[in-house]
Amino acid sequence: MESNAGTTETRSNVTVPDGGEVAAFESLQFTDEIHRLISAPGTDNASSFTALLELPATQVVELLHSPESVKLIVASAPNVEDFKGSFHFPSNTGLIQKDARFSVFSGEGNNKNEKSNSPEMTSKNSSANLEKAVKSEPAETVSSLPLVSDPTMENRNIKRKDREKKVKGSTKKSKTATNERLEDAEKLPYVHVRARRGQATDSHSLAERARREKINARMKLLQELVPGCNKISGTALVLDEIINHVQSLQRQVEFLSMRLATVNPRIDFNLDSLFTPESGSTMDGGNFPSLVTPLIWPDVQVNGYRQQFQHQWHFDTLKQPIWGREEVCNNYVTLENSLLSCDSSANSAATLHANQLKMEL
Amino acid sequence: MHLPHSTLKQEFVKKWIMGLQRCKFSNKKMSIFERKKAIKLSADTAMASARKGLTCWSRALISNPDRPVPTTTRRASSACKKIVKRSRRIRRTAKCGAARKGQITRSIAQCLVRKRTQILKSLIPGGEFMNEVCLIEETLDYITSLRVQVDVMRSLASASAHN
Numbered sequence: 001m002e003s004n005a006g007t008t009e010t011r012s013n014v015t016v017p018d019g020g021e022v023a024a025f026e027s028l029q030f031t032d033e034i035h036r037l038i039s040a041p042g043t044d045n046a047s048s049f050t051a052l053l054e055l056p057a058t059q060v061v062e063l064l065h066s067p068e069s070v071k072l073i074v075a076s077a078p079n080v081e082d083f084k085g086s087f088h089f090p091s092n093t094g095l096i097q098k099d100a101r102f103s104v105f106s107g108e109g110n111n112k113n114e115k116s117n118s119p120e121m122t123s124k125n126s127s128a129n130l131e132k133a134v135k136s137e138p139a140e141t142v143s144s145l146p147l148v149s150d151p152t153m154e155n156r157n158i159k160r161k162d163r164e165k166k167v168k169g170s171t172k173k174s175k176t177a178t179n180e181r182l183e184d185a186e187k188l189p190y191v192h193v194r195a196r197r198g199q200a201t202d203s204h205s206l207a208e209r210a211r212r213e214k215i216n217a218r219m220k221l222l223q224e225l226v227p228g229c230n231k232i233s234g235t236a237l238v239l240d241e242i243i244n245h246v247q248s249l250q251r252q253v254e255f256l257s258m259r260l261a262t263v264n265p266r267i268d269f270n271l272d273s274l275f276t277p278e279s280g281s282t283m284d285g286g287n288f289p290s291l292v293t294p295l296i297w298p299d300v301q302v303n304g305y306r307q308q309f310q311h312q313w314h315f316d317t318l319k320q321p322i323w324g325r326e327e328v329c330n331n332y333v334t335l336e337n338s339l340l341s342c343d344s345s346a347n348s349a350a351t352l353h354a355n356q357l358k359m360e361l
Numbered sequence: 362m363h364l365p366h367s368t369l370k371q372e373f374v375k376k377w378i379m380g381l382q383r384c385k386f387s388n389k390k391m392s393i394f395e396r397k398k399a400i401k402l403s404a405d406t407a408m409a410s411a412r413k414g415l416t417c418w419s420r421a422l423i424s425n426p427d428r429p430v431p432t433t434t435r436r437a438s439s440a441c442k443k444i445v446k447r448s449r450r451i452r453r454t455a456k457c458g459a460a461r462k463g464q465i466t467r468s469i470a471q472c473l474v475r476k477r478t479q480i481l482k483s484l485i486p487g488g489e490f491m492n493e494v495c496l497i498e499e500t501l502d503y504i505t506s507l508r509v510q511v512d513v514m515r516s517l518a519s520a521s522a523h524n
Contacts, residue, residue, distance in 0.1 A: 243477060250484070
């Protein structure tokens with residue numbers, strides 16, 4: 001996959017120039033941690049989504065043989081703007097797994113012009129019966145197959161919004177028109193939804209259904225991203241989990257920033273001296289060793305505020321489903337251990353300092 | 362273009378270091394809370410700018426960096442209690458019209474979902490102005506960015522604590 005290749009490239013770029021840096025500061029495990037952090041392989045999301053991406057081709061073949069008429073034009077390319085991250089936004093995957101009768105394609109909201117297609121579509125919709133549509137469907141799916149395979153395999157940059165809006169009585173269309181449509185499919189801004197059998201076919205309900213499908217597709221992605229949401233069914237509970245997750249992440253940021261605040265003064269002194277002109281990745285290796293210089297002062301500070309934080313820590317670890325809960329717990333434990341070690345050594349001084357600080361505040 | 366996890370991390374680290382430099386910490390009298398605020402501010406803006414303005418929340422965060430501190434509220438239990446009471450009331454009235462039970466459960470579910478989307482909107486920066494579709498996309502992005510932020514900060518803090 002392109003993006004994976006891109007990540008490997010960047011990773012190699014990061015490690016090679018850092019080799020010299022690491023050698024220079026070998027004794028500092030800090031740099032190793034940072035390098036490991038930065039050059040760590042992508043999260044597991046990438047693997048799961050790329051595995052899911054293999055589905056489209058096979059699913060299309062499956063759907064070809066289904067008795068119901070399904071025209072599947074898969075919009076595979078994720079939206080460039082909206083998403084980044086370890087996953088390729090395979091908005092089609094959730095939809096492919098849907099009922100074969102119901103062909104809804106998830107594309108990204110885009111304002112490209114599709115005027116040429118709409119008249120085609122309306123003419124297509126106006127006539128012919130379902131049987132003819134069935135016959136035309138497989139032909140269209142066949143012609144759509146090469147298009148499908150290409151985008152899934154090659155390029156994530158192309159925005160493809162392929163949704164076909166077809167009322168039940170759709171016409172039998174000429175091959176040329178369908179091919180045109182498929183080629184223009186990349187520029188479709190409209191959301192096209194097929195009406196299910198026995199369901200209302202007015203535009204409002206169709207649009208509503210399209211919107212709901214869009215939302216459901218994205219909710220599925222969210223479920224996969226947030227740990228522990230896979231088994232939960234029901235939008236409200238999933239939203240609950242998501243809210244908890246976001247809140248816990250925000251609280252972690254707050255807490256970590258407070259923790260870093262105690263360390264801060266040392267950072268300032270050394271950053272200025274070592275902040276050489278940015279050379280991309282080498283800067284990371286060059287700067288962080290500076291932070292490692294002896295930090296006697298912060299230990300004393302942290303003790304004073306330990307009690308305030310402990311409640312929050314315990315609440316976080318026990319109550320909320322935290323992302324990476326295990327490692328968070330470990331971090332809390334190590335922090336407490338380090339604090340305890342400092343505690344024994346400088347207890348009286350710590351309390352004195354803490355009192356002084358509180359009075360200052 | 363999807364930014365993979367590692368490149369986003371690199372971007373964030375770069376920008377955060379620049380931001381930390383710019384905040385003048387030479388004034389030693391700065392209290393710890395002010396320092397913490399400055400750190401968080403620089404981290405947030407670094408995270409938001411690492412997205413290069415492609416997402417709604419990043420733009421909102423840059424324009425309005427002061428967010429209310431997330432408080433530990435027991436909103437879930439209180440909301441559930443209210444909804445249960447309301448559903449009981451509705452069920453009592455609906456005992457006469459049993460045909461509407463499907464609608465009632467649906468309306469209760471809709472009410473729950475609506476409450477939660479409101480809460481989510483308050484959490485995501487700039488979320489009040491988005492429709493549902495955008496909101497979910499923004500949360501996806503926001504969660505990944507938050508994870509990157511937490512990762513970097515935690516490694517930094519733990520590494521400095523070790524030495």
